Amino acid sequence: MIDFSLGEEQSALRELAREFAQREIAPRAADYDRQSKHPADVLEKAHQVGLMNMVVPEEYGGAGLGMFETCLVSEELCAACSGIGVAIVANTLALTPFLLAASAGQMETHVRPLCEGPHLAALCMTEPQAGSDVGAIRATARLSGDRYVLNGTKTLIDNGGVARLYSVFAFTDQEQGLRGLSAFAVPADLPGVSVGKHEDKMGQRAINTSEVIFQEVELPVESRLGAEGEGFSIFIETLNRNKAWIAASAVGVARRALQEATRYAQEREQFGRSISSFQAIQFKLADMAINIEGARLLSWHAACLVDQGAHHAPHSAIAKCFASDTAME
């Protein structure tokens, strides 16, 4: 049976996120966005009420919930401010390489301490010369005795300048092409790790997006997530799994746009009537509502497939594409 009605706990979680967004995010959104200010105070409160690290198992300090619940939270937070909302939810992205490939020991060492406070992780793949073309990255992790030595510059990293932990992708064997890519857990306080340029973005300005630089960073071999050469498959699965909540964040933005447009259409009067009484305006608002409903259902469907462990890559891509196009329109 197909059933998209929310259970009691899911409804309560959505209500919690909605109230939190209205109380803690909405009043600060314009200011933080204008200043491109990292929302540390909001993160602290979000952590207190349990809105961070939804997909991390409870034994490691997370909420032990699924991608579906992450979508519910993401939509609500991003309807108030997509920058602050994504800053709160983005640990889901950065910690997915751990959920996919970390041992119990690595989860204890890296993930549990992170989840115990309002701390952030960041996913580091993109480099100045390598965006879509992941195989063009230049970061390397050279094995030297019982350590890897990491070198590379990562760019456009969400929460990059404020994270405590990085999941970093680098070549352990460049000769092997994408099969020579590996994933690593890199604490931000290791010698050789530094933060570079802060991106002065056009949108989502309240989330810190920065360059992160790794210079001769020594990592014990236990820092590697998964086997050598598994980095590309870990990365692709990480991207695919996270498309559902990113789609939901776009649904939040689109929903807010509809709310604001409807309010304005009802307020604004021309020819002695509210412009919302004109059918041309009603058609526009109806099209927005149709696309938002469709985008939400696509994101929920993709999230359900992720939570069921079912094949989800095309559904996740469709959801992210449709929802982000809807938000941009």
Ligand SMILES: Cc1cc2nc3c(=O)[nH]c(=O)nc-3n(C[C@H](O)[C@H](O)[C@H](O)COP(=O)(O)OP(=O)(O)OC[C@H]3O[C@@H](n4cnc5c(N)ncnc54)[C@H](O)[C@@H]3O)c2cc1C
């Ligand atoms: C706000 C923001 C936050 C980000 N956060 C992170 C993060 O936390 N961690 C991280 O690692 N990265 C992050 N990124 C980087 C993001 O993943 C890259 O922007 C993405 O990989 C695309 O790379 P690019 O911007 O260099 O575009 P390019 O790869 O240069 O692409 C430019 C254009 O060419 C098109 N194109 C490229 N290849 C093809 C192809 N084969 N066929 C057809 N068209 C193609 C693209 O669709 C695009 O329109 C972030 C980016 C932004 C903007």
